[in-house]
Amino acid sequence: MNASDPTLLSFDLAVMAVGRVLAEAFGPEALADGRVAVLRNALGELTAVFRDEGLERELVLEQLRAFSPYVNWELPIATPRELFDDTLYSRDLGYWTDLGPEAGNLCIRLIDRRIVGNDWLRKPQENPTNTPIVVFASLKGGVGRSTALAVAATHYARQGLNVLAVDLDLEAPGIGSILLSEDERPLFGSIDYFVETKFGMPAAGLAAAIIGSSELASGRGILSVVPAVGKISKRYPQNVLAKLARAYLDLVEGSEEKSFTDQVRGMLEMLARASKYDLILVDVRAGLHESTAASILGLGALVLLFGVDTPQTFEGYRYLLAGLKGSSDGQGDWRSNLRFVHAKASTDDGLQRKFRDQCFDVMADYFYELAEAGEQDAFNFDLDDEAAPHFAWPIFNSSQFAEFDPLAQPEQLNDRVYMATFGDFIAGLSSSLEIAEARNE
Amino acid sequence: MNSLGVIREAISNFDLTETAHIASNQPDLNQIYAPASHHNALDPRRALVVGNRGVGKSFWSAVLAHDASRLHIAPKYPRLPLASLRVQLGFHEAAGKREDLAPSAGELAALLSSGYQPLEIWRAVLLRSLASTEASAFSNTKQAADWVREDTLRYEHSMRTSDGKLRAEGSQFLLVFDAIDRLGSDWPTIRLLSEGILRLALDVRGYTNIRVKVFMRVDQASDDALFRFPDASKIRTERVSLVWGRRDLYGMLFHRLLLNDETAQAIREIATSVSLSGHEDYIYHIMNIEWYQAHIFSIIAGEYMGVDARRGRTYSWLHGHLADAFEETSPRSFLTALKRAAEHLPPPVSTSIDAAGLKAGVQAASEVRVQQLKEDFEWIASALRALEGLEVPCHPQVFIDRWREKGTVADIERIIVKSQRLGPIEFESATGDKAEALLASLQTIGVIERRSEDRINMPDLFRVEARIKRRGGVKPPAKPSH
Numbered sequence: 001m002n003a004s005d006p007t008l009l010s011f012d013l014a015v016m017a018v019g020r021v022l023a024e025a026f027g028p029e030a031l032a033d034g035r036v037a038v039l040r041n042a043l044g045e046l047t048a049v050f051r052d053e054g055l056e057r058e059l060v061l062e063q064l065r066a067f068s069p070y071v072n073w074e075l076p077i078a079t080p081r082e083l084f085d086d087t088l089y090s091r092d093l094g095y096w097t098d099l100g101p102e103a104g105n106l107c108i109r110l111i112d113r114r115i116v117g118n119d120w121l122r123k124p125q126e127n128p129t130n131t132p133i134v135v136f137a138s139l140k141g142g143v144g145r146s147t148a149l150a151v152a153a154t155h156y157a158r159q160g161l162n163v164l165a166v167d168l169d170l171e172a173p174g175i176g177s178i179l180l181s182e183d184e185r186p187l188f189g190s191i192d193y194f195v196e197t198k199f200g201m202p203a204a205g206l207a208a209a210i211i212g213s214s215e216l217a218s219g220r221g222i223l224s225v226v227p228a229v230g231k232i233s234k235r236y237p238q239n240v241l242a243k244l245a246r247a248y249l250d251l252v253e254g255s256e257e258k259s260f261t262d263q264v265r266g267m268l269e270m271l272a273r274a275s276k277y278d279l280i281l282v283d284v285r286a287g288l289h290e291s292t293a294a295s296i297l298g299l300g301a302l303v304l305l306f307g308v309d310t311p312q313t314f315e316g317y318r319y320l321l322a323g324l325k326g327s328s329d330g331q332g333d334w335r336s337n338l339r340f341v342h343a344k345a346s347t348d349d350g351l352q353r354k355f356r357d358q359c360f361d362v363m364a365d366y367f368y369e370l371a372e373a374g375e376q377d378a379f380n381f382d383l384d385d386e387a388a389p390h391f392a393w394p395i396f397n398s399s400q401f402a403e404f405d406p407l408a409q410p411e412q413l414n415d416r417v418y419m420a421t422f423g424d425f426i427a428g429l430s431s432s433l434e435i436a437e438a439r440n441e
Numbered sequence: 442m443n444s445l446g447v448i449r450e451a452i453s454n455f456d457l458t459e460t461a462h463i464a465s466n467q468p469d470l471n472q473i474y475a476p477a478s479h480h481n482a483l484d485p486r487r488a489l490v491v492g493n494r495g496v497g498k499s500f501w502s503a504v505l506a507h508d509a510s511r512l513h514i515a516p517k518y519p520r521l522p523l524a525s526l527r528v529q530l531g532f533h534e535a536a537g538k539r540e541d542l543a544p545s546a547g548e549l550a551a552l553l554s555s556g557y558q559p560l561e562i563w564r565a566v567l568l569r570s571l572a573s574t575e576a577s578a579f580s581n582t583k584q585a586a587d588w589v590r591e592d593t594l595r596y597e598h599s600m601r602t603s604d605g606k607l608r609a610e611g612s613q614f615l616l617v618f619d620a621i622d623r624l625g626s627d628w629p630t631i632r633l634l635s636e637g638i639l640r641l642a643l644d645v646r647g648y649t650n651i652r653v654k655v656f657m658r659v660d661q662a663s664d665d666a667l668f669r670f671p672d673a674s675k676i677r678t679e680r681v682s683l684v685w686g687r688r689d690l691y692g693m694l695f696h697r698l699l700l701n702d703e704t705a706q707a708i709r710e711i712a713t714s715v716s717l718s719g720h721e722d723y724i725y726h727i728m729n730i731e732w733y734q735a736h737i738f739s740i741i742a743g744e745y746m747g748v749d750a751r752r753g754r755t756y757s758w759l760h761g762h763l764a765d766a767f768e769e770t771s772p773r774s775f776l777t778a779l780k781r782a783a784e785h786l787p788p789p790v791s792t793s794i795d796a797a798g799l800k801a802g803v804q805a806a807s808e809v810r811v812q813q814l815k816e817d818f819e820w821i822a823s824a825l826r827a828l829e830g831l832e833v834p835c836h837p838q839v840f841i842d843r844w845r846e847k848g849t850v851a852d853i854e855r856i857i858v859k860s861q862r863l864g865p866i867e868f869e870s871a872t873g874d875k876a877e878a879l880l881a882s883l884q885t886i887g888v889i890e891r892r893s894e895d896r897i898n899m900p901d902l903f904r905v906e907a908r909i910k911r912r913g914g915v916k917p918p919a920k921p922s923h
Contacts, residue, residue: 325915336751357892360834368913370832374905376800380913383834383898384768385761387746387753432750 011044014070018046019099019108025059028106034091037109039083045072049088049111050079119261119293120323124334127300128265129272131164132433133280135295138306139316141286143343145306146174147404148395149283151422152429153179153225154406154413157217161278161435164211164271166190167228168264168295169285170247176227179214181407182234186212189230191240193267194247194260207270216406216413224275248291261294268299279433288320297324302432306341309355314362321366335367335379338389339432341425345394352394357383359390393428396421444707448741449793451704453783455697455776464502464533464619465541468510474696475517476689477729481681483514484521485615485652488642489676491662492683493887494813495771498656499534501683502619505654506530525612529570531563531638531653534620542569544582546625549634557586559637560644564589564596567616567641571603571651600648607650616641618655622817626861628869632667639667639676656683658817660866663885687760690775691738692728699724711740742782743789746796755799762803762901766890774902777809778802804905811906818886819862820853824879825888825907832910834898837891841876850875 009017015038022036030036035052048064048071050057057077064076080088087093094111112121127133136149146169153165153175167175170191188196188209197203210226217223233240251258258266268280284295296303307313340359345352360383367389371380381388398421406413419426429435442450462468482490482501492498504510505528515523530536530543537545544552544566552562565585569576579585589596607614624634635657642653661667668677685693698704712723715736726733735756742759746752753761763770763778778799785798794802814821827847831839844850857864865882868875880897883889890898899909 333751354893357834357896364912365914367915368911369915370913371911373829373908373910374804376804378911378913379915380911382762382901382911383892385753386757387751431754434750 009067009070011070014046014067015040015097015108015110016099016103017067018048018064018071019097019106020103021060021063022048022108023099023103023106026055028104030055031106031108034109037088037091037094037111038097039078039088039111039113041072041113042115044070046070047072047075047083048077049083050077051089051091053079117290117293119259119290119297122259122261122293122297124297124337125261125265125300128269129280131272131277131280133268133282133299133301134429134433135282135284135299135301135303136306137284137292137296137303138286138343139288139313139320140307141172143286143306143308144395144401145286145343146178146283147401148306148341148343148422148425149281150175150178150404150406151401151413151418152426153223153281154214154216155415155418155422155426156279156435157214157221157223158415159435160221162222162224162276163217164224164226164275164277164280166226166268166271166280166282168291169283170194170228170244170291171285173228175283176212176225176229178404178406179216179223179225180212180227181215182231184212184214184225185227185231185234186210187230187232189227189233190267191228191243191247192230192232194251194263195243197263197266198246198249198251203266203270204274207267207274211271211274221278222275224277226271259294260291261298264294265298279435288316288323301337303338304341305338306343308344309342309351309358314358317359317362318365321362325366336389338363338367339428340390340392342392342394344397347396352392353384355394356390356392359392360388363388363390393425395425444710445741445791445793447703447707448698448711449783449788451698451701451707452779452793455780457773457776457780462497462500462503463535464499464506464530464617465535465539465543466503467507468500468503470510470513471700473504473510473514474689474693475514476685476692477517478686478689479683480518480521482683483518483523484681485526485613485654487679487681488653488655489639489662489680490654490656490683491659491680492656493659493765493767493769493771494817495773495810496683496685496769497772498658498683499619502530502533502617502656505615505617522613526615527607527612528615528617531566531570531616531618532621532624533618534623536620536623542566542582546623548582549624550630552583552586553630553633555583557583557590559634560640561586561590562634563637563641564644567645567651567653568596568599570616571600571614573599573603575599600651604648604650613650613652616651616653618653621655622658622661622863626863628863628866631661631863632664635661636667636670639673640670642676643672659887660818660882660885664866666870684769685772685775687757687770688729688731688734690760690770690772691731691734691756693772694775694779695727695734695737708737711737715740741793742799743792743795746799752796755796759799759803763806765887765900765902766884766898767887769887771810773813774806774810778806781805803901807902807904807906810902814886814888814903818865819856819860820864821883821888823849823852823856824883825903829908830910832912833904834892834896834912836895837880837897840880840889840897844876844879845874850879853879 018038023031026036037049039047039049061076064071065073080086094109096107097110099106099108136145138145149165153163157163165175165179167173168190176185186209188206190210193206193210196206210230212225214223214225229240248260251263282295284292305317342352342355368380369378371378385391401421404412411417481487504514511523511526530541532543536543537548565582568589569579569585618638621635622631625631638655642655645651645653698708727737738756742755745754746758759778760770763774779802782794782798782802785801789795827844827849828840831843853864865879867878867882871878884891888899888903892898
């Protein structure tokens with residue numbers, strides 16, 4: 001591709017075009033040491049950021065302008081000062097973007113400013129509570145994520161642990177109805193937490209008002225459930241859509257703007273403070289929506305990525321992981337917090353292996369480091385390494401659990417019944433969480 | 442020295458030289474670990490035992506062939522008549538060099554070229570081994586073969602008489618064949634003679650107290666051409682795969698440690714510290730129950746490879762990383778890795794060995810394993826060297842193209858001719874491009890695994906030493922340190 005031919009440009013190619021022009025003019029070192037970077041604004045327009053005032057703008061000005069509208073016509077080049085943003089002097093901002101093989105795979109630092117989707121850009125954060133958190137995520141609905149969470153929550157509660165299950169799938173509420181009878185449902189749900197805090201309702205009180213207690217724990221551990229919607233939404237169903245439109249907005253506290261991720265962290269912190277839990281399980285919205293970022297990146301959690309064995313699954317996870325790759329630069333530890341789950345798996349070993357191999361492909365392309373011959377320390381795993389994120393735990397296809405309603409059909413939570421389907425999954429989860437399963441020896 | 446130190450020292454002093462064995466050598470009783478799972482391999486009624494390098498084919502042949510060792514293990518296998526067995530070696534690695542009746546490869550070649558059929562030859566060996574009254578008249582295999590060939594009915598009568606005598610005595614006779622890849626210097630000869638042995642094994646099924654057992658390498662066992670004679674499928678289907686499960690390997694480790702008083706005491710202390718020694722038969726549990734083994738091992742080596750479960754648990758990691766493409770691990774690899782781990786410096790503070798040691802151990806085992814392979818399969822060195830720098834998992838075509846590019850097949854053929862050693866058995870029946878046959882041969886011996894139509898993988902055990910990389914897309918771009 002001719003670097004200065006504007007007719008071939010598109011969103012995907014624009015950054016590379018700009019990067020190559022800058023590399024040609026100022027040399028690869030200027031890119032590598034951050035004297036030049038690229039800023040992509042909320043609308044997607046690019047500006048070349050010159051941190052070194054000594055660089056000659058004339059060398060590239062016309063070429064960059066030729067790339068508009070992908071390059072900001074008014075501000076094709078600017079220093080941080082000219083953008084009224086001294087934070088742009090920091091060379092840690094953004095992430096490395098590959099300029100392609102024609103440019104010798106040089107990389108330039110790309111700073112992406114978004115209005116929505118910002119939370120995908122944040123660096124992974126630590127767990128805000130002292131309790132292990134497990135996030136149940138998927139790209140599509142209907143893979144059995146909520147069912148798996150409900151089964152796992154009940155299982156551990158019956159083993160004597162105190163479990164908190166939180167439904168953050170605001171658009172398709174699930175675990176609340178599975179685990180709580182109508183009487184047990186609290187007044188508010190998680191959706192109300194996000195809405196009411198924006199109106200100044202104190203978080204501590206809200207945290208108490210969104211917890212319901214499930215009888216399914218049968219008198220052993222506690223099973224607390226935060227449903228997506230509470231009794232109040234049952235009473236006023238017409239307002240749920242309106243609440244949804246506000247739930248994800250930033251929370252303004254004084255001069256601080258808290259993103260959805262911050263709010264989720266705050267909520268969990270409140271909940272964990274109120275009561276001592278041994279385990280927190282979080283159900284998150286299916287899909288690539290920004291709200292999922294809160295749970296995947298923001299909680300220092302074990303993130304379970306559910307999927308069925310179809311091409312769409314892997315295609316979707318490629319987009320997710322490729323997009324996360326940049327922001328998780330150098331966050332080695334975080335990468336091993338991911339784990340794939342093979343939903344609706346066949347009991348056939350060969351098919352399970354095939355799924356894992358495909359998960360390996362996705363992880364290898366974006367998250368695993370190339371392991372040189374003698375190297376043992378690279379972040380990389382063999383195909384059959386059980387400790388690997390790509391080593392998917394299977395949940396077997398079962399018509400039993402297709403319509404999961406343990407309140408109506410208690411036999412579904414008979415452990416002989418659910419262990420046949422969820423046994424491997426629970427074993428894997430227990431192992432990762434270091435929960436010793438009760439021994440029958 | 443505390444328990445952990447004692448154990449570390451003991452492991453670093455493991456004597457690994459004995460683990461390779463020649464069937465005609467008397468085995469050291471202390472070296473014998475007899476896992477319950479090898480019951481079928483030792484059963485006289487199972488004629489064919491197949492195993493990869495280092496799993497103990499020759500070792501078990503030796504144990505069976507020597508009275509002292511066979512009686513030593515007999516109590517471990519109460520359902521087998523090991524105590525009342527009479528065993529002779531029909532062929533072994535040192536055949537011709539010992540005072541036994543096994544004919545050497547040279548003798549066999551001579552007999553074949555004189556026109557004797559393989560079955561006649563082996564019947565002759567069986568006859569002499571049974572030491573019947575007629576047999577004492579023969580001073581070599583040829584004479585016996587003549588006698589067999591002259592009158593089949595007379596031979597069969599002699600066999601029935603011997604069978605009856607054994608029955609009356611209440612004992613069984615077992616003729617054991619080991620190292621049969623050394624029957625000749627080319628595959629056609631080896632195949633011919635091996636087939637003869639298998640035919641003999643079928644032959645003796647007609648008798649009640651006379652049996653044949655063959656220990657065979659995996660590549661030979663996969664050679665369809667060997668099993669084309671009538672009823673061959675019976676032998677093949679009833680084969681026993683000689684493998685060491687994870688539990689058996691750890692059991693072997695603890696067995697070795699328990700042999701010596703000082704280390705046995707150390708193990709007892711560890712078991713007590715995790716409340717296991719209160720269990721009545723805690724030694725049985727340590728040797729046989731995986732959960733217990735993992736517990737003890739976590740004290741010896743630490744529980745995790747990293748700071749938590751995410752990089753794996755030592756108990757499963759070690760075993761997993763020593764596995765070949767069939768997910769099988771050999772005792773030799775296992776002990777080599779542990780010994781190296783116990784020699785690794787600096788010594789850990791609160792365990793006998795640590796994750797860094799285990800990693801070094803796997804690397805050492807990898808070197809040893811590949812070295813062993815090179816000894817068994819002369820052509821492997823060339824095949825692997827050509828692959829250096831490639832990445833796995835990959836499409837099989839990647840390997841094939843690389844071999845074509847480097848002319849590896851021609852190199853191998855040259856080596857075979859020059860050294861008079863065996864090439865890949867798959868080359869014998871390959872038509873056209875042998876690069877594909879080379880891939881198949883590496884699959885057969887467990888160096889390469891075929892995951893699907895378009896994907897192959899190589900286990901770490903070989904990958905590391907072969908200098909092949911493992912795929913990963915993350916390469917930090919060249920950037921200065923901030």
